[in-house]
Amino acid sequence: MALKSPAFSSRIGFILAAAGSAVGVGNIWGFPTQAAQNGGGAFLLVYLLMVALLAYPMLVAELTIGRMRQRNPIEALRSIDDKPLWRRFGTFSGILGLIVLSLILSFYGIVSGWLLAHMLAPIAELFGWEKAARWLTDFNTERNLLMMAVFLIVTIHVVRSGVNDGIERWSRRLMPLLFVLLVGMAAYILTLPGATSGLKMYLSPDFSQVTNPNLLIRAMGQAFFSLSIGVCCMMTYGAYLSKDEHLPKTAGWVAVLDTSVAFLAGLLILPAMFVAQELGVVIYNDAGQLLSSDTLVFQVLPAMFDSMGAAGIWVSIAFFALMMIAAITSSISMLEAPVNTLVEETGQSRSQMSWVVGLSIGLVAAIIIYNFELLFGAVITFTTVYMQPLLGITFAVMLTWVLRQNKLLRELQQGAPDIERSLFWKIWPWYVKFVCPVLILLVIWQGQ
Template sequence: MEKKSPAFASRLGFILAAAGSAVGVGNIWGFPTQAASNGGGAFLLVYLIMIALLAYPMLVAEVTIGHIRRQNPIEALRHLSSRPFWRRFGFLSGLTGLLVLTLILSFYAIVSGWLVAYMLAPLLQLVGQDSLADWLLQFSHTRNLLTMLAFMLLTIYVVRSGVNSGIERWSRRLMPLLFILLIGMAGYILTLDGALQGLTMYLIPDFSAISDPQLIIRAMGQAFFSLSLGVCVMMTYGAYLSEKENIPKTAAWVAGIDTSVAFLAGLLILPAMFVAQNNGVAIYAEDGSLLSADTLVFSVLPTLFDTLGAAGPFVAIGFFLLMVIAAITSSISMLEAPVNALREEAGCERGKGVWIIAAVVTALSTLIIFYFDTLFTLVITLSTVYMQPIMALIFALMLTWVLRQHRLLKALQQGAPDIHKSLFWKIWPWYVKFVCPLLIILVIWQS
């Protein structure tokens, strides 16, 4: 007897959990860095357009795939066709997507461990533990290993509790806290000298830069990766969504919350960069390029916090707490997807499955830590630059080219009986079939 996926107790639970999955380090670190490196307001405007043109249609597609069968991505993709070839191809596609997700979590846990370290260090300084705080801020195998393990244990704790008591419950708590911290931090930073220059750069677009092909493609790539597309997460959560839910509307809420977090992160980070510059911290090179773009939150911002006097440690704790919350809302979905697939495909009990997948991820993370120079960038490049967009392309093509259209319409009509009369149905199927693949290919080509 097949095992059915669990289900979210409410529409709000799904929206907050799926938005939490999409909201991660990429929103609060990646998006502002991209904006600062690519014209500020011009990048923001193009990014918002690309969320609508690429990310949202693809989000609906992946949620729908999971929702049709209401089981894990392997079974969902295998079920799109009754033909043996496409069933085998669907199985391999789902399995590959979950393997890519496991690779992503293996380096994500390391980076998130650094965020934990940078959150704890100023707290330890406040209580007089300066030597331990300094150790947390120093790059070492031991520090990386222990903080990675701490972050993985937090993730395991949530996922072991199940969908309702774990993921949905903590998403309801963490997502509002994320918004409160973001708004509070941004409000404080905007009161500091130099913030207005960053705000102006962020909100007033240079329309001459909007036509830059590189800016457009980078904004497209950021929008695509922002919603956790191509790694089976949204399929997994789509399987947990009630049959009565309107998928396009619910997905719009997820995309809207994710985009709001990215926008608020820009309101925090870009003004903070110019506050740092006002306080003597160099943020741009002579050629106009952003200094330390890849390590912005570990170099420029801590230097800024050091210039804020007595408020500095508290601002640092708040900022890195914000980053840790964003990281864990994503990591729980990355762990949940392979755990549920193992539960349904192999009949493995949830608690045991969590420890099995977590052990595999931890082993990979440990290997990366001890061979950091060789593996860290390689794993990131392989999983996110190449495999993630390729898998998203495959998912889009399978939904629109392999699945028969009447089955697709029937799936969407469960939550929206009159959707066949809507403008959405007249545009979305062919758009995902023809336009989205071309846009994804552009992302792959640029990468």
């Protein structure tokens, strides 16, 4: 028998949890790396436009789908219309979204395992465990497997505790701490020699790069990945949202918090790259291309921390603790979506489903680790660059083309009675219905 979805206890709890879902390694590892690789300020400018023009409208759409039925994504999508064809299509779309989400969590768990290892390494050095510290920072299969497994077990523990005692409680604790650490570290890095060059690269866009097709598709993929669009995370959290909440405003808060963290991460990472360069660390090759883009923060920044003397150990611990906080707030939302779906669809316990899904994702992650060169980059590109935008289109089209507009209006009016007279309602439905799909497909086509 299907179970009713749980719910967040407060607006701030939802916003911090949803922002925590959006704020993750994608912001602090992915965004600065993409910016460094794609023109710095040009990438930042296009990314901000993609968030405003595509990701935010899609975020409102996914939260709306989730809240309409206040059930899991599969049920929410198949109940948009009573016709058998649309019910089957909705079921298929929900299942596909959850599969893509699970693939994302599989590589996310690997990256987060690296973060955990690099956080533990300087702690091992403080205790004089040099051999353990070297093992933690060496790239090897055993280290990758163990750290990935530890990270996923922590994620499973939080999710199996439920929405209020697990996700909401930890989001309330970790998100404010993340902001404090991020601002403090960015302020510190900006005082070091060489930071000004990174700041200039980050905040001074090269407008000739703005129309670069590769930059456009990477910025769009980053915006969708960062805000967890197209993979049922926000649909799941929307199901936990009170009917009294103003959906467009709540989505706006989530988008603003997420984008703020990405911007602050750029203020930290790009100046840190040039600080490292000032200290003799090679960042770009002779052709001006970024070296080790996938593992930037694991090679460039530790080298910078090592060159800082005794203070470097403490700065390293703080930095990777910041990364771990960002990682865990996102991973719990990724695991929550398939777990809650199975709980509602099968009637099994949350604890049992948390372990079933978590261990299954761990198995996929292990396969990627054993075939790293072949699968790691391919899985990232397939899921974040292509599938997330395409699934985002699918969900938005179902909401605006299949669902009757009067039903959509009634849903939005539950938290915003006067929304029919607002500029948002005059623009958003047709914009999501016509403009967003065309823009997304155009960007994908240009990137081929």
